Amino acid sequence: MKVLVIGATSRIVPMLQEITGITDAHYVRECRSDEELPAVDIMLLDGLSFPEVEAVLQRRSSADLVYVYNARKGIIAEHHKQVQDVCLHHQMAMLTDVSDQHLSADLERRLFPERFKxxxxxxxxxxxxxxxxxxxxxxxxxxxxxxxxxxxxxxxxxxxxxxxxxxxxxxxxxxxxxxxxxxxxxxxxxxxxxxxxxxxxxxxxxxxxxxxxxxxxxxxxxxxxxxxxxxxxxxxxxxxxxxxxxxxxxxxxxxxxxxxxxxxxxxxxxxxxxxxxxxxxxxxxxxxxxxxxxxxxxxxxxxxxxxxxxxxxxxxxxxxxxxxxxxxxxxxxxxxxxxxxxxxxxGGLPLRQTVTVKRTWWRGGRTRV
The missing domain is CATH 3.40.50.300 (P-loop containing nucleotide triphosphate hydrolases)
Known part of the structure; x- marks a missing residue:
């Protein structure tokens, strides 16, 4: 899987490189119309403003979008709700970043959901x-x-x-x-x-x-x-x-x-x-x-x-x-x-059947059944 991170810093790239199954992790500071973006499966929008999100939407091609909301210094309720509405409107997944460990786990769950079934x-x-x-x-x-x-x-x-x-x-x-x-x-x-x-x-x-x-x-x-x-x-x-x-x-x-x-x-x-x-x-x-x-x-x-x-x-x-x-x-x-x-x-495992042996007399001979 190939992933592109767009944001002010490349902080998420090392986390992606630690996830098994990520073959390429690219990073750009912003989505500019005069620069060619690499072909990827996922675009991670790291705390982008609403105009920056619109710029990405115009160039998304077939890649899925995931917005990362940085909440390490706390959540501003009104802004958080606005970001949620934008993600819902554009059918983007949204992850809330509170620590490296939680974000790394949420990224793997989002990118490889079959591993967590x-x-x-x-x-x-x-x-x-x-x-x-x-x-x-x-x-x-x-x-x-x-x-x-x-x-x-x-x-x-x-x-x-x-x-x-x-x-x-x-x-x-x-x-x-x-x-x-x-x-x-x-x-x-x-x-x-x-x-x-x-x-x-x-x-x-x-x-x-x-x-x-x-x-x-x-x-x-x-x-x-x-x-x-x-x-x-x-x-x-x-x-x-x-x-x-x-x-x-x-x-x-x-x-x-x-x-x-x-x-x-x-x-x-x-x-x-x-x-x-x-x-x-x-x-x-x-x-x-x-x-x-x-x-x-x-x-x-x-x-x-x-x-x-x-x-x-x-x-x-x-x-x-x-x-x-x-x-x-x-x-x-x-x-x-x-x-x-x-x-x-x-657990739904088949139990072995107990085999019993009976002895009966028939026409003078002993028979095992």
């Missing part, structure tokens, strides 16, 4: 309330149970920002390939690691210098592409409440389950951080009333009823305390079956 592939976010609550074990067990219930391809994505020991395919690698314009659902399947039959894993962030540098919009797009690569995706989210690798997937995933435990210190820290989470996400993410998996029953002082009361949520699964419990443990897998079947059914 709801993904039909189902997913679930398992959000750890605190460290050592069993996030990896439970998410791995759920992924295995989903394969057993459906026979489908299940993605398991670890979103630990500090997974420095993870040497396999990682979310960092996905982000690098996305920025290079190479990431597709097929490519995600190619680089993911099949850790067991039908379960494909993408590891956490192995590059610590990138732990706090993931762009929210780009990260959301990467996760959407990852979701499209599998029939069902399990997102294992770590409890780092100031990190985009925690906040973005938790906010964007409609199906969420908390992983709570009977450890009183960890759960107290989680309750205390809930207002911070709501503040950082502008109240878009409220983890209260989110159903939870209760882990380590009998190991700590916090009861399942206490957690349910404080969160105003129900428990969907209780896991007894066992120091040797692992993702492939038979007891854990058996307890996961009903939860996996429920998630699969809600």
């Amino acid at each position: 709801d993904i039909k592939r189902p997913s679930v976010a398992l959000i750890s309330c605190h460290r050592r609550s069993g996030r990896q074990t439970i998410s791995g067990s759920l992924a295995k149970a989903l394969v057993e219930q459906t026979g489908c391809r299940i993605g398991l994505v670890d979103l630990n920002p500090y997974a420095y020991e993870d040497k396999g395919p990682s979310i960092w690698q996905c982000m690098q390939e996305y920025e290079a314009g190479l990431l597709t659902p097929l490519r995600v399947r190619e680089i993911s690691e099949e850790i067991s039959s039908g379960v494909y894993r993408i590891g956490g962030n192995a590059k610590l210098d990138h732990a706090r540098r993931y762009d929210p919009v780009k990260l959301e797009q990467v996760l959407r592409i990852v979701e499209q690569a599998f029939d069902f995706t399990v997102l294992a989210i770590s409890p780092y409440w100031d990190n985009t690798l925690t906040l973005i997937p938790a906010r964007m995933t409609s199906q969420k389950l908390l992983i709570a435990s009977s450890q009183s210190d960890g759960m107290s820290e989680f309750y205390a951080v809930l207002p911070q989470v709501a503040f950082l996400t502008q109240s878009q993410l409220d983890l209260r009333s989110t159903p939870f998996i209760y882990n380590m029953d009998g190991h700590g002082l916090v009861s399942r009823l206490s957690i349910s009361t404080k969160l105003d949520a129900a428990s969907v699964l209780t896991i007894p305390y066992d120091t040797k419990l692992a993702a492939g443990d038979q007891l854990l897998q058996e307890s996961m079956q009903k939860l996996a079947a429920r998630l699969a059914e809600q």
